[in-house]
Amino acid sequence: xxxxxxxxxxxxxxxxxxxGVAALGLVALRACAWVVELDxxxxxxxxxxxxxxxAEAGYLRRDDGASVLLEDASLEWTHAHLVPCVDxxxxxxxxxxxxxxxxxxxxxxxxxxxARDGTALAELTPPSGTYCGLVVSADGLAxxxxxxxxxxxxxxxxxxxxxxxxxxxxxLDHLTLAGDVLVVRxxxxxxxxxxxxxxxxxxxxxxxxxxxxxxxxxxxxxx
Numbered sequence: 001x002x003x004x005x006x007x008x009x010x011x012x013x014x015x016x017x018x019x020g021v022a023a024l025g026l027v028a029l030r031a032c033a034w035v036v037e038l039d040x041x042x043x044x045x046x047x048x049x050x051x052x053x054x055a056e057a058g059y060l061r062r063d064d065g066a067s068v069l070l071e072d073a074s075l076e077w078t079h080a081h082l083v084p085c086v087d088x089x090x091x092x093x094x095x096x097x098x099x100x101x102x103x104x105x106x107x108x109x110x111x112x113x114x115a116r117d118g119t120a121l122a123e124l125t126p127p128s129g130t131y132c133g134l135v136v137s138a139d140g141l142a143x144x145x146x147x148x149x150x151x152x153x154x155x156x157x158x159x160x161x162x163x164x165x166x167x168x169x170x171x172l173d174h175l176t177l178a179g180d181v182l183v184v185r186x187x188x189x190x191x192x193x194x195x196x197x198x199x200x201x202x203x204x205x206x207x208x209x210x211x212x213x214x215x216x217x218x219x220x221x222x223x
Contacts, residue, residue, distance in 0.1 A: 038128035041179035076140030
């Protein structure tokens with residue numbers, strides 16, 4: 001009977017609550033892994049939630065009275081992949097396997113950061129094995145809009161583009177997949193993207209890209 005299988009029980013217990021983790025830098029973790037059994041029903045579904053804005057999408061008013069109004073904002077996601085473990089430590093290489101794929105979404109997907117709806121980024125069909133986390137990669141941040149330093153100031157147009165790539169590495173607690181679907185949601189909060197940043201400054205694009213990276217959080221739960 002399936003309910004008597006230890007890995008099945010582990011996956012059911014994991015359903016009791018979502019696993020929420022902040023987006024972290026690249027790390028190697030021990031005693032932290034996903035165990036994936038050989039089952040054609042295994043799926044890891046990566047979704048992009050709509051960006052959270054303090055008020056209406058694309059509009060930010062800072063504490064110092066300055067305002068930012070974005071007419072267009074996008075981020076290009078390049079791929080998502082599971083990180084296999086070697087002796088309990090995250091291993092950066094060898095993510096492709098014969099009986100499935102630990103790599104998904106090899107092509108680019110451009111996400112609108114002002115859209116009201118989320119979208120699916122990738123669906124992985126992982127082979128059996130032990131995994132220490134998930135990596136999603138992005139580049140190609142582009143922002144166009146207007147900025148004014150105060151309510152009395154004139155709106156000034158700006159356009160920012162930054163092609164520097166970055167990764168969000170997500171370590172998760174021990175989890176066994178046995179014919180399950182793990183839904184991974186990528187959240188972004190725009191509240192602090194322009195805090196203390198002048199969009200008209202020469203280094204503004206890199207500064208905003210760093211804020212966007214810091215604002216990303218990953219949440220995962222079994223469907």
